[in-house]
Amino acid sequence: QQQVKQSPQSLIVQKGGIPIINCAYENTAFDYFPWYQQFPGKGPALLIAIRPDVSEKKEGRFTISFNKSAKQFSLHIMDSQPGDSATYFCAARRGGFKTIFGAGTRLFVKA
């Protein structure tokens, strides 16, 4: 119940494409769902986050879609660029307590 399942493991898209990363959770007590971007040798950087009472949130080229009934959420990256090549983690958190991370998706954007 504490797991967050993330897919795909890796993704290759052309520049300008829209990569989509999906996550699913079981624990309905989770109330905050952030996405992190991590470059090699660096710590994860908070990209965007959503609460379950919202179905969609956009920040720049990044969009989260949230389906509370299906217990799924996804990240879309519009007009992807080679600089977006990184590992992306979805996560879920409950009431300010520990954050549970997905296993990560390695994204490569071809120039």
Place this chain on the structure above:
Amino acid sequence: DAGVTQSPTHLIKTRGQHVTLRCSPISGHKSVSWYQQVLGQGPQFIFQYYEKEERGRGNFPDRFSARQFPNYSSELNVNALLLGDSALYLCASSFDGSYEQYFGPGTRLTVT
């Protein structure tokens, strides 16, 4: 403004030794969390501290301990190191332990 800082950047230890990792949160942040990230996996929660009190603990053995100081900086201690402790150790800070947390660059620990 300085972000979360961690020291040292890299560390090599031998099995059975002890290690201390340090973290300074963003100025004004009162909560620090520690995570272990094994290569190719997502970070795993170890501890959360807020106002010098332990708020939560992940599924790690008692060899792992931590504390938070009055200036809100924190230390993670690992005793009797095992090869499997080799990982990137991440510190994250937040204002009050609530939702937005910001990660430091991590300490890469190698146990030989």
